[in-house]
Amino acid sequence: MIKLENVSVLYNKKNLAVDDISLDVERGQFVGVIGLSGSGKSSLLKTVNLLVRPSKGNVYIQGTDIGLLRNDKLRDIRREIGFVFQDFNLVERSSVLENVLVGRLGYKSSLKSFFGLFDDTDYEIAVDALEQIGLKDKMFARTDQLSGGQKQRVAIAKTLCQKPKIILADEPVSSLDLSSAQVVMDYFKQINEKSQITIMINLHDVNLAKKYCSRIVALKDGKIFFDKEVGEIDDRELQELYEKNQQV
Numbered sequence: 390m391i392k393l394e395n396v397s398v399l400y401n402k403k404n405l406a407v408d409d410i411s412l413d414v415e416r417g418q419f420v421g422v423i424g425l426s427g428s429g430k431s432s433l434l435k436t437v438n439l440l441v442r443p444s445k446g447n448v449y450i451q452g453t454d455i456g457l458l459r460n461d462k463l464r465d466i467r468r469e470i471g472f473v474f475q476d477f478n479l480v481e482r483s484s485v486l487e488n489v490l491v492g493r494l495g496y497k498s499s500l501k502s503f504f505g506l507f508d509d510t511d512y513e514i515a516v517d518a519l520e521q522i523g524l525k526d527k528m529f530a531r532t533d534q535l536s537g538g539q540k541q542r543v544a545i546a547k548t549l550c551q552k553p554k555i556i557l558a559d560e561p562v563s564s565l566d567l568s569s570a571q572v573v574m575d576y577f578k579q580i581n582e583k584s585q586i587t588i589m590i591n592l593h594d595v596n597l598a599k600k601y602c603s604r605i606v607a608l609k610d611g612k613i614f615f616d617k618e619v620g621e622i623d624d625r626e627l628q629e630l631y632e633k634n635q636q637v
């Protein structure tokens with residue numbers, strides 16, 4: 390589903406954020422990416438949909454080298470890759486439903502009037518997405534009236550409207566308290582299991598990663614420190630991942 394081949398990200402010709410990473414993620418996997426701040430998690434995740442273009446290496450989605458695609462073909466692929474940001478990326482003054490409908494824009498050819506643009510199917514998909522994340526009753530609420538956890542669920546519903554095969558999530562729960570974070574993670578898990586959507590998620594809370602992900606990729610200084618099924622990870626190597634980094 391996702392294949393990274395010798396991917397590096399170099400910022401400003403001197404800061405090597407991702408250093409020669411190769412990774413294969415199969416359909417339906419729930420992969421957590423962990424590591425200290427600055428270890429390259431965000432940069433790595435953003436190479437998967439080319440939000441960040443690798444300075445070296447190749448990114449394949451379902452066997453296609455997406456770095457070689459022209460704009461329209463890249464747009465088609467990106468439509469199938471949802472991205473959930475830490476800060477929700479919603480229009481606070483708009484309704485929940487309006488925000489969720491934005492997820493359908495990738496299927497529209499032009500930006501006419503916002504509501505004129507959507508047909509019955511779009512509305513059905515949006516309402517269904519809200520139902521999946523338990524917020525159908527909030528559909529007409531203004532987004533700024535929701536809690537942080539609810540806003541992140543709206544962001545997930547917006548992503549579901551894209552009908553994604555892959556969801557990338559960059560620290561989606563790091564601004565939430567633990568119980569809201571767990572609710573959001575529960576929804577990610579449910580979506581992953583029910584729809585077989587492949588999920589790759591950056592988390593700085595190792596316990597959340599261990600609880601929800603099936604596989605964990607640990608990054609250190611832009612390199613893979615380990616890449617294991619959750620059951621194979623021992624606490625000593627986790628300690629090492631964080632302790633050694635702290636000494637640098």
Ligand SMILES: Nc1ncnc2c1ncn2[C@@H]1O[C@H](COP(=O)(O)OP(=O)(O)OP(=O)(O)O)[C@@H](O)[C@H]1O
Nearest residue numbers: 400401404406424425426427428429430431432433
């Ligand atoms: N747009 C950018 N321009 C220049 N340097 C950047 C840029 N984005 C990230 N970096 C640098 O690349 C390195 C890796 O950052 P990245 O955000 O990928 O790591 P991270 O593990 O996600 O950290 P955090 O959890 O703090 O976001 C850091 O040294 C960071 O300062």
